[in-house]
Amino acid sequence: MALQFHNTLTRRVEPFAPLDPDGRIVKIYTCGPTVYNHAHIGNFRAYVFEDLLQRHLEYRGFTVERVMNLTDVDDKTIRGAREKGVPLADFTAPFKEAFFQDLETLRIKPARAFPCATDAEHVARMIAMIEKLVAGNHAYQAEDKSVYFRIASFSDYGRLAHLNLEELRPSGRIHSDEYEKESVGDFALWKAHDEADGDVKWESPWGPGRPGWHIECSAMATALLGNRLDIHCGGVDNIFPHHEAEIAQTECCTGEKFVNFWMHCAHLMVDGRKMAKSFGNFYTLRDLIDKGWRGREVRYVLLSAHYRLPLNFTFDGLAGARSALQRLDEWRRRLAELASAPGTGEPFPAGDEDKFGAALDDDLNVSAALGSLFDLVRETNRAMDGGELSPARVRGLLDYWERINSILRLEEESSEIPAEIAALLEERNAARAAKDWARSDVLRDELLARGWVAKDTKEGTKLTRSIT
RNA sequence: GGCGGGGUAGCCAAGUGGUAAGGCCGGGCUCUGCAAAAGCCCUAUGCGUCGGUUCGAUUCCGACCCUCGCCUCCA
Known part of the structure; x- marks a missing residue:
């Protein structure tokens, strides 16, 4: 069977072929974490899925160029930094580091690049893109000084999510300042600086402020992979509005089709319900490691169900x-x-x-x-x-x-047998040869206490590391 | 209200218009000083409910029930 993937854009499984004329390179952009806390296992389900995708493409002989962004400026990171009374970069740095460690624990292959939203060159590119959108009448500055994308200027808006914009129901997540926009669906490209942002701000043609969330992915994806991508991944909750916004911004800037395949993974649930701190079923990877579970065990669970189906995580x-x-x-x-x-x-x-x-x-x-x-x-x-x-x-x-x-990538951790353990094993083998079963059992317990299980097989005694 | 996933054994989970992969748990057996481990074998007349199409439906069609999610900065 030929390689085929489900494309959110068409809601169909379609044969896959890369844009590369030589059919060799596959360009993938994956939405990464917002570094305001430790990523939870639901986040990692998406990253493990993306890892599976990359590794299988490589198995099939493709060279994968994948980029994953880190969102290190947004409402949550700014709030976190303020609460802690530290500069934004100092607040996010440990979470970035932890994230990379977690990727390693789960044996997720590192992306070719991990750009950050606050990287100077990317902020500059975001500003340049916004200028282009404003010049092209796709964006405007509102009374609140923020710059918004005019969704009415992009007829395809809503196509990915299959949403009829006339039927959108207002939700509690719309902020009161949004009536300054031309349309309730217009989203922020550039957020004007306000009190709550403290010293987090960049200069721009529209005054001090910071980039909106959506534009960061458009800027970093096109900067590092070019105007056109083979595959763009994320969780289903990113379909709308995030990915819809990315398409609108990027295509209005480049005039080219941004992404060929959109692939989204379903949510992880825990004990049959949405994972939420208020339900007491919220786990970071670190929580599980602290409970004695291994990275590869978590990887197996996250990997073993089809990515488009909700996965119910249980102990x-x-x-x-x-x-x-x-x-x-x-x-x-x-x-x-x-x-x-x-x-x-x-x-x-x-x-x-x-x-x-x-x-x-x-x-x-x-x-x-x-x-x-x-x-x-x-x-x-x-x-x-x-x-x-x-x-x-x-x-x-x-x-x-x-x-x-x-x-x-599910192989067991290599476990070299330390000299002292080997010595105990020798001693026990001697006891067994002498049929000194009492001594043999004492040594078996001793080995177990040191984390090694002795199994007597017909080929001799084998040692394996005990779990936990 | 709109849009989109799901409901297959105790649990997880593939799959097909022709009679249900696999994993875990459980049971049996083998091996074994004992133990543990491991290996092998067994384990759904049934695929949410009710209709319909068909020689035949878990699979196709219709209705319904339940469940999860998205609907403007959540992976």
């Missing part, structure tokens, strides 16, 4: 992920032992029977892909039990695992 699910991963670990370890003798691998899968890759080609059907992997695990375990797997075949299977793991 039962996390425990299930742990068990499933151990099954994969054990399988890989068995293969590795059987493959230890040198030799040539027998290519696997034979021909084009790559069910795993084929499933992902179909709009990242990761559930089907994992299903095929576990089928393979069971079949080959059975063959290994019966001693029917040749070393060459085993090496081929290991090679296949390496390839699909370049997408999944």
